[in-house]
Amino acid sequence: MTAGELIKRKRDGGSLREDELRWLVNGYVRGSIPDYQMSAFLMACYFRGMNEEETLTFTKSMLYSGDIVDLSEIPGIKVDKHSTGGVGDKVSLILGPVVAACGVPVPMITGRGLGHTGGTLDKLESIPGFRTDLTIDDYKRVIKEIGLVMVGQTNQLVPADKKMYALRDVTATVDCVPLIAGSIMSKKLAEGIDALVLDVKTGRGAFMRTSQQAVELARTLVKIGNGFGKETIAFITDMDQPLGTTIGNWLEVVESVECLRGTRGRGDHSADLMAVTHVLAGAMLMLGRKVRTIAEGVERSKCAVENGTAYQKLLQLVEAQGGSLFAVENIENYSLPRHTFEVKASEGGYVGVIDPAEVGLVSIRLGGGRATMDDVIDPKAGIVLRKKVGDSVEAGDVLAVLHTDREEIIESARGRVQQAFAIHRKPPKHRPLILSYVDRGGVKTWM
C-alpha cells in the first residue's frame, strides 16, 4: 500500500477500506505521510466525496488519532451542541448555562473564529481572566463540580484534525461535506459526550450557502453521530443576517449576559438569538432525558432564563474557569472601547438584507478577529446593529455602531457596513429562522 495508490483510487472515484483510511490518517499524524500527499488526497475527496462507510471510518480514524475523554464517572447524559459557524452566533454562551442549569451536563470543547465567523473560544477569552486552556483533568473537575465546562481544543484530542485543518485551510479543501463532518464529529466525540445537538447554518453568512448543502451536511453529521451510538439531532437554521445585535467578542458576551439576565431577547433585536437558543437547548434537554419533547424543553429553557438559574450557572462557569466575576456582574459599565462610529442610512425604506459575511469580515478588520493565525484580537472591537431585517428606516437613521481603535480604516469600514445593509422599498418576505431538523428518522420540517 502506498499513499500514491490510495490517492489515485480516490481520484478515480473508488472508495477506501477502513484499514487504508486509518493508515493514511495515522501516517499523516506521525509524519510518515507528508502534507503534499494528504493535500492531493483531500482535493481528490473534494471532487469524489466519500461514501457513508468511508465518512464514518474517516471520522473514526481522526477520533482515534488521539485521546478520548472518559466522562463515565460523571452522572447523567452529557450533551453538547455545535454550530457550523455564523456571524453574531453567541448561542453557546447562553445555551451552555441554560442546559446545565436544567440538570444536563454540558462538556463543551469549542473553537476559534474561522473565516468571517466568530468562535466561542475567542468570546470567552474576552472575559478578563477566563482560562480556556484547561488540562483534561481540570476539564473533568469543572464539569463534575458545576455541570458545565467550555474549553479549547488540546493537543491530546484529535491531533489529526488540528494538523489536517491547517492544511485544508490553505489548500482550498475546506468546503467538502465528508471532511467537514469528520472534523466536527471527531472533535465532539472525543469530548466524552453521550448525545449531540447540531446547528447547521445556511444562507449568505454560512459556509453552507444553500439549504440543500446544509441538509446534506446535517444528514452526514447525524449518521456519523448515530453510527457511534451518540443520539444526534441537527437543526438547519438561518444565517441570512447576523444573529442578535452584536458582532465582536466582548460585545457578544455583553449581549449574552443581558439575555441570560432576561433584560434582552424578548421582542427586541436579540429575539432571533434567543429563539434559536431555546430550540437548541430544548433538544438538548430532550436528549438529556429531562423532558419528553423539544417543545417541552423549550419551555424549560425559557424558565431557566426567567428564574435566574441560567445566569447563576454562567457566573459559576466564569468563576470556575478563572474569569472576572466583577466584569460580568458590572457588564454595562465595564470598560467600553474608546471609539465608536455610527453608520447611517443614506436612504429610507425597509432593511431587506444584512449581509452577515460582509459584517463578519468588517468586524475582523476592526480588530475583532484574526486575518492570520498570528494576529492579536482586540476583544472590545466589533459592530452593534441598530436595525435588523424587516425594520423600517429613514435616511440618516443609525444602522449600526462600529467599535474600534483602528481609526485609519473607519471610512472604508463604514462604507462596507452601509453596503451590507440592503434597503428595499417594500418590507422583505418573512424568512423562517429554523428551517428543518434531521434526526435518525430523517429530515423533518420545523413547525
Next chain:
Amino acid sequence: MTAGELIKRKRDGGSLREDELRWLVNGYVRGSIPDYQMSAFLMACYFRGMNEEETLTFTKSMLYSGDIVDLSEIPGIKVDKHSTGGVGDKVSLILGPVVAACGVPVPMITGRGLGHTGGTLDKLESIPGFRTDLTIDDYKRVIKEIGLVMVGQTNQLVPADKKMYALRDVTATVDCVPLIAGSIMSKKLAEGIDALVLDVKTGRGAFMRTSQQAVELARTLVKIGNGFGKETIAFITDMDQPLGTTIGNWLEVVESVECLRGTRGRGDHSADLMAVTHVLAGAMLMLGRKVRTIAEGVERSKCAVENGTAYQKLLQLVEAQGGSLFAVENIENYSLPRHTFEVKASEGGYVGVIDPAEVGLVSIRLGGGRATMDDVIDPKAGIVLRKKVGDSVEAGDVLAVLHTDREEIIESARGRVQQAFAIHRKPPKHRPLILSYVDRGGVKTWM
C-alpha cells in the same frame, strides 16, 4: 493574491491568468509556495483541466523557470524527437544517429524509465563509460562536432519540471493532459530546438490507453510547439505489444546496434521498431528541410541505415560521450548476463496480445528498472521476445527469454510473462502501427 485563492479558482472551474500561473510556478521553484499547495493545485487541474491559453502559459512559466540553451551558433534546423513512453521503445537510439547522419542536427535531452516504461538515458548508460551528465557547454560542443548529442536533464534547464514531476509522481497527478504537455514541451523547448517530432504512444503499454486520449495529448503538444514558433508534428503509434524484440537496457542497445548495422529490422521481429523509426526520422528530415515529404524522408532514413552512415554516427556519439567503442563494436559477445530462463507456451495457437505494461513491469523486477529512485539498475537484465503478435506457436515453444541474476523471483516472473502472452485460436486482426498524425492542420490519418 494567495496560492489558496488560485487553487480555489481552479477547483471551481475557473482559469488562471498568465501572471498568476507564473507567480505560482516561480514561487514553487523558489520554495515560497510549498509542495502541499502545489499538489492540491495539480489535483484540481486533474479534475478541471486547463484551457489552451493556460496550457501555453503554464508551459512558458515552466520553461522560463530555468535557462534555455541557445544553439543559434550551430548551423541548420535543429530537430528533436520525443516519445511519451513505451515498452521496448529504443527508437531514439536508432533515430538520433539516422537523422544526424542525414545532416539534420539532433540535440536530445532525454529521461529515465518511468512506471513500466524504459528511458533512453538508462539505455545509454548501459554502454560502459557512456556519460549523460554533460555540462551545457559540453552538450553544445558535442552537437557542434558531430551533429548529435544525447544527455540527461540538468538542474539549470526547467527546474520547475524536475521539482513538479517528482511531486506529481507521488500524488497521483501524472496522467493529466495539460500537465503532461507542459512537462514535455518545456523540456524540449529548453533544449534549443527549432522543430520537434513527437511519438504519442497509445494502447495497453502506453500512458494514454485510448487513441482518443492520445489524440487529445498530441493536439495539445502540437499547439504548444507551434505557439512557441517551433514546427511540431505528433504521430499516434501503437503500444499494444513491446516494440522490437528486447526489453531491458543493454539488450535494447544490442538490438539498436544490430538494426543500425542492418543485420536486423527487415522482415524479422524488429520490423515494427524500424517501421516506426523510419517514419519519425522521415518527419524529422522534412522538418529539417532535407526532404519535401515524410515519405521521401523515410526513404532517406532507410538509405542511412543501408549505407552505414547511421551506424558510423552512433559510433561517433559513443566516442564523443566517453562510451566504450569496443563494447559497441563487439556487441554480440560483450558480457552477456550469467543467467537466462526460457518462458514456454503452455498451449498452441496464435499470439493475440503481449501485454506491454506487464512485460515492462517484469523487466523492472528482473533488475532492468527502478521500483524507487534509489534502486540500482542491472543493465544486462531484461526480456527477449521470441514470439510477437500474430506468430503461430505450439505448446512448448519458447515465447521469451528472461535475463536476470535474481534467481529467487524467476518462477513468478516466468508465470507473469507467460500470462502476458494471450494465445488465441485464430490469428489476431491486423493493428496498424501508426494510427494517425497531427500537425498544424489538425489530425490526419496515416496512409
